[in-house]
Amino acid sequence: MKSTDTTREEMWAKQHLSATHIDYAIWERDKQMLHRMSAISRSCTFVVDVYKLRYAFASTNFVDLLGYDSHKIATLERQGDYLESRFHPDDSTQLERLQVELGKFIYSLPIEERNDYCNIYSFRVLNARKQYVRVISRQQVLEQSRNGKAWLILGNMEIAPNQKESDQVECTVLNLKNGEMFSPVLPSPAPISLTQRELEILQLIQKGLLSKEIAHKLCISIHTVNIHRQNLLHKLGVQNSIEAINAGLASGLLD
Numbered sequence: 001m002k003s004t005d006t007t008r009e010e011m012w013a014k015q016h017l018s019a020t021h022i023d024y025a026i027w028e029r030d031k032q033m034l035h036r037m038s039a040i041s042r043s044c045t046f047v048v049d050v051y052k053l054r055y056a057f058a059s060t061n062f063v064d065l066l067g068y069d070s071h072k073i074a075t076l077e078r079q080g081d082y083l084e085s086r087f088h089p090d091d092s093t094q095l096e097r098l099q100v101e102l103g104k105f106i107y108s109l110p111i112e113e114r115n116d117y118c119n120i121y122s123f124r125v126l127n128a129r130k131q132y133v134r135v136i137s138r139q140q141v142l143e144q145s146r147n148g149k150a151w152l153i154l155g156n157m158e159i160a161p162n163q164k165e166s167d168q169v170e171c172t173v174l175n176l177k178n179g180e181m182f183s184p185v186l187p188s189p190a191p192i193s194l195t196q197r198e199l200e201i202l203q204l205i206q207k208g209l210l211s212k213e214i215a216h217k218l219c220i221s222i223h224t225v226n227i228h229r230q231n232l233l234h235k236l237g238v239q240n241s242i243e244a245i246n247a248g249l250a251s252g253l254l255d
Helices: 008-013 024-040 061-066 070-074 089-107 196-206 211-218 222-236 241-251
Strands: 044-049 054-058 117-126 132-144 150-159 170-175
Touching: 008 089, 024 044, 024 054, 024 132, 044 061, 061 070, 061 150, 089 117, 089 170, 196 211, 196 222, 196 241, 211 222, 222 241
Parallel strands: none
Antiparallel strands: 044 054, 044 150, 117 132, 117 170, 132 150
16 A cells, blocks of 8 residues: 655755765775674664665674574665665555655755755664564764765664563654754554445455455445445555455444
C-alpha cells in the first residue's frame, strides 16, 4: 500500500544539486575517515549521496552486528534499497512517511537553517539470528555543496539498549545549533470506507472463498462479485487478495 504521494527520492531531488557545486575529492577523504572510525566503533555507519540518490557507503559493522550480507554491504552503491530490505515491513512504511514529512519541514525553513538538524529514529531490523531487534538510527548532514545544499547524509545505527515491544517507529528531531528537540506526529491516514457489500465480500475472501463461491453464497453474479473485488482493492490501495486481507486486518475492518 502506498503510504504517501511523495517519495524520499523526490524529496532529495528538491535540492537541485549540480555537479559543478560538488567536489568528490572531499568524499574520498571522508570515506577514509569513516573506514578508520568503523574499525574502532561498534556502530553501523552509512552515507547517502543526495546528488546520486543512492547509498554511498556502509561500514562492515552491519555484517558483524546485524548479520547483513558482506558482499552487498561492500557494493552498497549498486544494491538499491538493500539496507531497507531488512527493516520490519510495518516500520518501513512509517519511516518513509516520517522522512517525507520531515523533508517538507526542512524545505519550509530558510536555506541557511536547513542543515542544522539531526533526525533520530527508533525502529526494528532483522539481526544475524533472523530476529527483529530495535535500533537507534541518527541521521544528519555530513557535507554540503559549495552553495550550502545538503549533499552527503551521515547515518549511525546502533542496537537500542531498551528492546521494548512496540510496533511504532519513534522519531526525535534535534537542532544541532541550539539543542531544541521535537517529535513529529504523522497525519492520520484517511479512514477506509467500504460499502456493506464490499465488506461482506472481503470477509468471505478472508475465509478463502473464490469468486464463484462468493457469488453463490450472496446470490449475485460472478461479474458483480469481481466488480466489488476491484472496488475494494482500489479503496484499500492494494493489488491482490492477500494484501487486501492484511490491509483489512491493519485497519480494523477484519477481525
